[in-house]
Amino acid sequence: MIFTVQIKVMPLKDLLDPQGKAVMGGLQNLGLNNVSDVRIGKHIDLQIEAENREAAIATAEEAAKKLLANPVMEVYEITVS
Amino acid sequence: MIFTVQIKVMPLKDLLDPQGKAVMGGLQNLGLNNVSDVRIGKHIDLQIEAENREAAIATAEEAAKKLLANPVMEVYEITVS
Numbered sequence: 001m002i003f004t005v006q007i008k009v010m011p012l013k014d015l016l017d018p019q020g021k022a023v024m025g026g027l028q029n030l031g032l033n034n035v036s037d038v039r040i041g042k043h044i045d046l047q048i049e050a051e052n053r054e055a056a057i058a059t060a061e062e063a064a065k066k067l068l069a070n071p072v073m074e075v076y077e078i079t080v081s
Numbered sequence: 082m083i084f085t086v087q088i089k090v091m092p093l094k095d096l097l098d099p100q101g102k103a104v105m106g107g108l109q110n111l112g113l114n115n116v117s118d119v120r121i122g123k124h125i126d127l128q129i130e131a132e133n134r135e136a137a138i139a140t141a142e143e144a145a146k147k148l149l150a151n152p153v154m155e156v157y158e159i160t161v162s
Binding site for chain 2: 008009010020023024026027030032034035036037038039040041042043044045046047048049050059062063066067068
């Protein structure tokens with residue numbers, strides 16, 4: 001069975017996010033002054049062939065841990081749809 | 082009222098996604114051969130101060146159109162939580 005998996009990788013809450021700060025500056029220059037606390041991460045969509053949902057999640061966990069997210073700086077979240 | 086808004090920006094389905102292809106190669110080198118169709122985009126979390134949900138979505142749309150997404154190459158999706 002093929003599962004569609006989404007992995008969201010975001011910078012840890014406690015860390016500075018310079019890219020987010022830059023985007024917030026840009027938005028304020030555009031006149032959007034009601035925007036705050038911008039944080040930018042990655043979104044990864046992938047297809048996983050697995051016997052069941054649990055196996056698909058296990059593969060996604062392995063992908064996130066080994067390649068997609070840096071646990072020192074990032075947290076990841078896996079969603080199967 | 083402050084709304085927490087998430088904007089997902091992904092490369093258009095019809096376009097090549099070289100970053101996704103590279104990650105798929107990396108995952109297969111790690112032995113995860115059951116993974117396919119990897120696509121990588123951005124995930125932006127932000128706080129928007131607005132009178133109501135509709136106004137918050139309108140601000141997020143404006144941010145996405147003017148700064149966050151390039152409509153020639155990307156699609157965006159807004160979620161308010």
